[in-house]
Amino acid sequence: MPGQLVLVDDEPGLREAVQAYLEDSGFEVQTASNARDGWDLVQKVLPDLVITDVMMPQVNGYEFLKQLREDPRFQTLPVVFLTARGMTNDRIQGYEAGCDAYLPKPFDPDELVAIVTRLLQQRAAIKAAASDGENSDVADLSRQIAEIRAILTQRGAIATSPPPIKLDFTPREQSVLELVVDGLMNKEIARRLETSVRNVEKYVSRLFSKTGTNSRTELVRFALEHGLTK
Incomplete structure (x- = not known):
């Protein structure tokens, strides 16, 4: 399912690799290296889904997600967390913050594609129901x-x-x-x-x-x- 994605991660190598894999899977992907630039990009692009790292300098993923959820435009925007932190408490914190999926690093890129596809399908189904x-x-x-x-x-x-x-x-x-x-x-x-x-x-x-x-x-x-x- 094609979709417009925003990827936010401060690791250049991982950011470029994930972007390339997602684009090879048919998605349009724009990237930012930190949450502040990610916020500006999201407002400009109005994407279908956001993928963001959690552990980032200055503004972390939890704070970025809170900023998204406080804006009426992005309250239902699907958000996927990517992070090296995979403890249960960290995942619970992510879900409580409002993320839709939590994928610990290192991860299989095919799993990320499957998660993104599922979330976009759910979003499309909700829109279709509203349209009906x-x-x-x-x-x-x-x-x-x-x-x-x-x-x-x-x-x-x-x-x-x-x-x-x-x-x-x-x-x-x-x-x-x-x-x-x-x-x-x-x-x-x-x-x-x-x-x-x-x-x-x-x-x-x-x-x-x-x-x-x-x-x-x-x-x-x-x-x-x-x-x-x-």
Whole structure:
């Protein structure tokens, strides 16, 4: 199963070897040599899965994972720990911190590929299940948007140009925002913009991040209140 991975490890030899093996197995892999660079990379790439070493200088794997889990965009992102520490207590600490798999070094690269494949399959199944229920959500979302518009109009709260705030949206993010406000779900937005659903998910996640919202209805209300759509 192809997927976009981020690999974080401070050992150059192991990092390069694992990257090469994963890429030979069909995955796209971007790497970082420490958790701080890994955090920047994850925010830029919005990967399907993260593989990270635990014992790293400055910011260790547990702290890196905590940072990921505190961000709404990455609360369900699969994370695999790679570490030379294989004691039971260490594994328990890893699972309690929220990692999805724990692989002690040295490890068989085929086992890593199997773990990554399984986690990506689980993630895809969850997304598919959510997508199956998407159509039933469209009517409810449209109703909520209509109610928001009506309430804000009654209050005179829908902003007129120029917008009262200025956010740095890319042209594509602005297009996605317009369609979200129109009540479209990700599949329909992807068709309208001739892109993939995964790309739309990335744009919606970025819109949540830039506006400080956590749901489509919150995003719609925020956009209407602040005049961010046409």
